[in-house]
Amino acid sequence: MEKEKPLKYIDKKTALLKAEAYCAYQERSQYEVRTKLLNLGLKFQELEEVITALIENNFLNEARFAQAFSQGKLRMKGWGRNKIKQGLVAKGVSVPIIKSALQKINKEEYADKLTDVLKKKHKEYQFKDDYTTKNKLIKHALSRGFEYDLIFLY
Structure with missing residues (x-):
């Protein structure tokens, strides 16, 4: 049988620093950041506090992410609106933000x-x-x- 990996936990301060670096590298959705932090071992109660801090410090912004994602996929990958919409839904972006990002496409x-x-x-x-x-x-x-x-x- 396989040995189970021991559960590792990360403290809130370290998680915030790692999340800030993760978000500073490129625009991220809340879903991506939540997944990353949970995989690092952050406790669920502290997760919301870290997400709130990221939003307050402007590291995390769903509208900005949706805009960057839609522009990038159009320019670099040659995706149309339907495929961009699918991608944003997969990233956990809300419908009003998706509509706004798609309307801003030139x-x-x-x-x-x-x-x-x-x-x-x-x-x-x-x-x-x-x-x-x-x-x-x-x-x-x-x-x-x-x-x-x-x-x-x-």
Whole structure:
């Protein structure tokens, strides 16, 4: 049988310092920070106090995280709104904050990214008929999270 790892506990002060460093490295959601602190061994009662301190000291801000996440995934990964929304839900961000972050996406930049994604993928497809090529491009854009009605404009 496997030996169980002994439970380790971390004090509140150390947890706060580690959480501040964790949040300073890049924007984090509350869910990510909670998971990290629980894995470090912070007691559940102290967890809320640390989270509150992080919010008060502006290390943790859900709206800022959602904005950075949505902009980063659009620019770097070429994700559409639907996939960004899924990612934010998976990170535990609330629906009003998600809606706000998605509304702040620049429409021109979004359309340009869709065009770039379609052009890049179109180079890879060498089908004889346009119907197959168009279907493949639509499926690819949908898998990237772009809206169906927006895809047909291009």
